[in-house]
Every structure is written in C-alpha cells, then in structure tokens.
Amino acid sequence: MTAVSGETPRPYAGAAGSAPPARTSGLIAATSGRFISRGRLAISASYWVAWLSFSRRTAIGTGIQREFEGLGLGALRLVCAASLLVGLIAIFQIAYQLSAYGAEMMSVRAIGWFTARELGPVGVALMIVARSAAGIAGELASMRANGEIDALRAMGLDPVKYLVAPKLAALLVAVPALTILSDALITFGGWLGSTFILKFSTSFFLDQYRVAFELRDLVIGLAKSILFAFLIVIVAADEGLNAESRVAAIGEATTRAVVYAVIGVLGVDTVVNAIFYFIPVLA
Amino acid sequence: MKRPALDVNGLTGPAAAPAVFDVSLSVAPGCTTIVLGPIHSGKTLVLRHLVGLEEALHGTITVDGESFSACGETEAVLRRMRTRVGVVFQGAALITRLSALENVELPLLEHTNATAAEARDAAGALLRDVGLAPLDPAVTPSQLDRAVQRRVALARALALRPPVLLLDEPTQGFDPHAAAQLDETLARLQDANGFGLVIFSHDVRYAFGRADQLYVIADGAIIEHGPPDAIRESDNEVVHRLLNRRGAA
Numbered sequence: 001m002t003a004v005s006g007e008t009p010r011p012y013a014g015a016a017g018s019a020p021p022a023r024t025s026g027l028i029a030a031t032s033g034r035f036i037s038r039g040r041l042a043i044s045a046s047y048w049v050a051w052l053s054f055s056r057r058t059a060i061g062t063g064i065q066r067e068f069e070g071l072g073l074g075a076l077r078l079v080c081a082a083s084l085l086v087g088l089i090a091i092f093q094i095a096y097q098l099s100a101y102g103a104e105m106m107s108v109r110a111i112g113w114f115t116a117r118e119l120g121p122v123g124v125a126l127m128i129v130a131r132s133a134a135g136i137a138g139e140l141a142s143m144r145a146n147g148e149i150d151a152l153r154a155m156g157l158d159p160v161k162y163l164v165a166p167k168l169a170a171l172l173v174a175v176p177a178l179t180i181l182s183d184a185l186i187t188f189g190g191w192l193g194s195t196f197i198l199k200f201s202t203s204f205f206l207d208q209y210r211v212a213f214e215l216r217d218l219v220i221g222l223a224k225s226i227l228f229a230f231l232i233v234i235v236a237a238d239e240g241l242n243a244e245s246r247v248a249a250i251g252e253a254t255t256r257a258v259v260y261a262v263i264g265v266l267g268v269d270t271v272v273n274a275i276f277y278f279i280p281v282l283a
Numbered sequence: 284m285k286r287p288a289l290d291v292n293g294l295t296g297p298a299a300a301p302a303v304f305d306v307s308l309s310v311a312p313g314c315t316t317i318v319l320g321p322i323h324s325g326k327t328l329v330l331r332h333l334v335g336l337e338e339a340l341h342g343t344i345t346v347d348g349e350s351f352s353a354c355g356e357t358e359a360v361l362r363r364m365r366t367r368v369g370v371v372f373q374g375a376a377l378i379t380r381l382s383a384l385e386n387v388e389l390p391l392l393e394h395t396n397a398t399a400a401e402a403r404d405a406a407g408a409l410l411r412d413v414g415l416a417p418l419d420p421a422v423t424p425s426q427l428d429r430a431v432q433r434r435v436a437l438a439r440a441l442a443l444r445p446p447v448l449l450l451d452e453p454t455q456g457f458d459p460h461a462a463a464q465l466d467e468t469l470a471r472l473q474d475a476n477g478f479g480l481v482i483f484s485h486d487v488r489y490a491f492g493r494a495d496q497l498y499v500i501a502d503g504a505i506i507e508h509g510p511p512d513a514i515r516e517s518d519n520e521v522v523h524r525l526l527n528r529r530g531a532a
Contacts, residue, residue, distance in 0.1 A: 143379070146376060150336055154335075156366045
C-alpha cells in the first residue's frame with residue numbers, strides 16, 4: 001500500500017515483458033481511430049465532390065459558390081499581402097547570407113528556384129490553415145453543438161455531402177489559384193527588393209529568374225497545393241464533425257484542426273521533397 | 284383496425300452503453316402520444332433511436348407498416364426510415380448557413396424530384412400551413428425568434444408528409460400563449476394530415492391536457508402507459524411522485 005509505505009509509485013519504465021501502460025495504448029487507439037475516421041471522410045467527400053460535378057441541384061451549387069467566396073476570395077487580401085512580404089523577406093535574407101561569399105546576385109536565382117515549388121504552395125497552404133481550417137472546424141463543431149448535424153442526418157441527408165463536399169470542391173479550385181497568385185506576388189516582391197534596394201537592373205532580374213525557373217516547378221507546386229487543399233479540408237472537417245456536442249468543444253476542435261493541419265501540410269511537403277531527393281528522375 | 288403509425292418494440296440502447304431499456308410504444312394515426320418523464324429520464328435518447336441517430340442493442344421500429352431494426356441497419360435503410368419520420372428537435376436545429384426557406388426546401392430537393400422552383404413553392408405552402416406569413420427568401424434562422432424557428436422546423440419536418448411526427452419538448456421556453464398557439468397549429472395539421480404525433484415532454488400539466496395516450500418514462504424504462512385518466516389512477520410510486528411534484532392531477 002503506497003500510503004503506508006510512503007513510497008511514491010514508480011513511473012512505467014518500459015520493462016520487457018510488462019504490459020504497456022494504458023495511456024500509451026489509449027494514444028495509439030486514438031491516433032489510429034483518427035486516421036480511420038479521416039480516411040472514411042476523405043473517401044466520402046471525394047465521392048460527393050465527384051457527384052457534385054455532375055449534379056444540377058441548385059441548392060448544392062449555391063453552396064459551392066458560397067464556400068468559394070468565403071474560403072477562396074475571402075483569403076485574397078491575406079495571401080496578397082503576405083506573399084508580397086515573403087518575397088521581400090526572401091530576397092533580403094538570401095542576399096544577406098550570400099553576401100559573405102560575394103554571391104548576392106544568386107539571390108534572384110534562389111527566388112526562382114524556391115518560389116513555385118516551395119514558398120508559394122506551402123505559404124498559401126499555411127495561410128489557408130490559419131484562416132480556413134480554423135473556420136471550417138469551428139463552423140462544423142458549432143453546428144454539432146447546436147444539433148444541426150443531427151438534424152441533417154435525421155432528415156436522411158449526409159452531412160458530408162452538404163457541409164464538407166462544397167468546401168472541398170471550393171478549396172480544390174481556390175488553393176491552386178491562390179498559389180499561382182502567390183507565386184507571382186512573391187516574385188514581384190523579390191523584384192522590388194532586388195531592383196530598389198539591392199540595385200540590380202530589371203533585365204538582370206529577368207535573366208537570372210529565367211535561368212532558375214522551370215515550368216515543372218510550377219506544375220509540382222500546383223500538384224502539392226491540390227494535396228494540401230484536400231488535407232486541410234479533411235482534417236478540419238473531421239475535427240469539427242467529431243467534436244463533442246458542447247460549446248467549449250468548439251474552441252478545442254478549432255485548435256486541434258489548426259495544429260493537425262499544419263503538421264499535415266509540412267509532413268506531406270517533407271515526404272514529397274524526400275521522394276524528389278531520393279528519386280531525382282522525378283524531380 | 285388501422286395499423287399503427289409507429290410501433291416500437293423492445294428498444295434497448297445505445298449499443299455502447301445502454302441507457303434506455305426495453306421501450307415499447309404504439310402510436311395510432313391521428314392520435315397524440317406523449318412520452319412523459321423528468322429531465323434526464325431518457326426521452327431524448329428514445330427519440331434519437333427512433334430516427335437512427337443512436338444504434339440500439341436490440342429492438343424494432345415499425346413505421347406505417349414497414350419494419351426496421353433499431354440496430355445494424357445500413358445507411359440506405361436508415362435513410363428510408365428517416366424520410367418517413369418527421370422530427371422537430373428541442374432547439375429547432377435549423378441549418379444556420381441556409382436561409383429559413385432553404386431549410387424547408389432541403390428535404391424536398393433531396394428526396395423528391397421537385398425542381399428548385401417547385402421546391403420553393405412547396406416550402407412557401409408549408410410555411411403558410413404552419414401559420415407563418417411569407418418569409419423573405421434571404422432571412423436566416425438566426426434572424427427569427429424562437430417561436431418562429433420552431434414553426435419553420437415544423438414545416439421542414441412535415442415537408443415529406445411523414446406518417447409520424449416526433450417533437451422534443453415543443454413548448455419549452457414558450458409563454459403559455461405561444462405554447463397554446465403552437466398546440467392549435469399542431470392539432471389543425473394533425474386533423475388535416477392524419478399523422479401520428481409523439482411528443483417528448485417533462486411538462487406534466489401540458490401532457491395531461493394534450494395526450495390521447497401517455498407513456499411515463501423514468502431511468503430509461505417505460506413504467507406506466509395508458510390514457511391520462513388511467514395514469515392518474517396508477518398506484519405506481521414513481522408515477523405518483525412525478526404527478527405530485529408537478530401538481531398535474
């Protein structure tokens with residue numbers, strides 16, 4: 001008896017042959033449950049997006065347009081302002097680091113190398129996470145707390161079709177479009193910095209940029225942005241739909257959605273980069 | 284003899300942690316049945332089972348002659364069952380991202396072949412039926428007061444002309460005048476459409492004034508049922524306590 005002996009219970013030491021602690025098995029079960037739930041949601045949402053593409057039902061169509069305006073066009077100012085600043089920051093930082101080797105001129109090439117493939121898609125994805133993942137999870141969790149999700153199911157309507165698929169369809173279009181815009185504005189920011197601060201000429205900027213930039217980078221960047229859009233919607237919607245039916249759960253779901261979506265975006269990006277690194281023929 | 288609008292047999296659930304036990308009830312078409320019990324007695328849980336929002340351990344639900352298992356039915360079967368049972372939740376539960384009118388159109392667009400224009404006309408007619416003046420198509424549920432929200436939810440629940448309508452605490456939060464008005468509307472709709480009405484309520488006075496049949500529920504089990512007069516005469520101790528506390532009888 002611990003209280004009598006005065007000893008404090010020893011924490012689990014992971015000894016061979018002993019049973020794993022309940023906390024660890026609980027964590028594994030929760031993590032695998034989360035993956036299963038997201039996998040199901042991903043399949044269901046993909047099916048309904050495909051269905052929506054052929055549907056003429058106006059109620060659903062209006063839903064996609066509404067989501068596109070809210071999630072896509074609504075992020076326009078944020079993406080524009082942030083991309084321009086990222087372009088300026090990138091050119092200054094790279095030029096500063098390369099100045100030690102007398103290679104400031106290479107900073108323009110670095111913008112060409114990284115923008116379309118990394119800075120644009122990942123930057124936009126993180127901005128969409130901050131803005132929309134939180135919004136999606138919060139909206140669905142609040143609908144759950146208000147009984148709206150149950151009401152939809154009780155009417156024989158699939159909440160994924162009505163609530164998740166329109167958001168997915170909207171972001172699958174909006175995120176690549178915002179990525180192209182972001183690529184352009186990061187490049188513009190780089191041009192501003194290189195021309196007005198570093199005093200390179202515009203023709204020099206364009207020559208260097210043309211050497212570094214490849215159309216393949218843009219295609220890979222856009223493909224990644226589609227993956228990111230899919231991941232953000234699925235993670236955020238899953239957190240929102242599985243939130244508990246109480247008001248305090250809305251904030252918790254929102255926080256979890258942002259955290260998991262950020263980790264997901266960076267994780268997917270790491271895997272994609274690792275594939276290109278280890279299989280150069282794909283890069 | 285007419286077949287029941289709703290017949291529930293041996294409902295026990297939810298499967299994960301049962302909290303309602305062996306619930307059986309029968310609702311005749313055009314009649315009002317009230318499931319009466321204190322708060323947390325299992326009323327809402329029974330309602331959730333009846334529309335497939337909870338999976339039961341066992342039990343069968345028969346809606347207008349068609350039987351469904353309360354456990355393990357496929358989504359397609361549940362969907363068919365749900366189109367035959369209208370439900371108005373306690374908080375109305377209107378979809379806030381849609382307008383009030385779109386809320387009523389939604390089941391029509393999903394479950395019938397109505398065009399958008401036809402669904403809009405039908406939704407307008409349903410709103411008139413539940414006693415509402417024509418609504419601006421852009422009005423959202425949050426712009427409506429609670430009584431109007433409840434009526435919009437009622438119109439939505441009746442959109443597919445279900446043979447049975449479930450209402451969870453329909454007059455909660457209403458003043459007596461608003462409650463009486465809603466009751467008049469329900470009675471008129473019931474006379475016109477003949478649906479079986481099941482009301483889940485903790486309000487003893489309301490239940491005794493409104494019900495054709497009463498089921499008294501406590502701790503997840505039906506402990507007494509019958510016409511209100513028979514329930515008044517019941518010698519069940521729990522029923523006595525409920526009646527005396529609320530002062531209905």
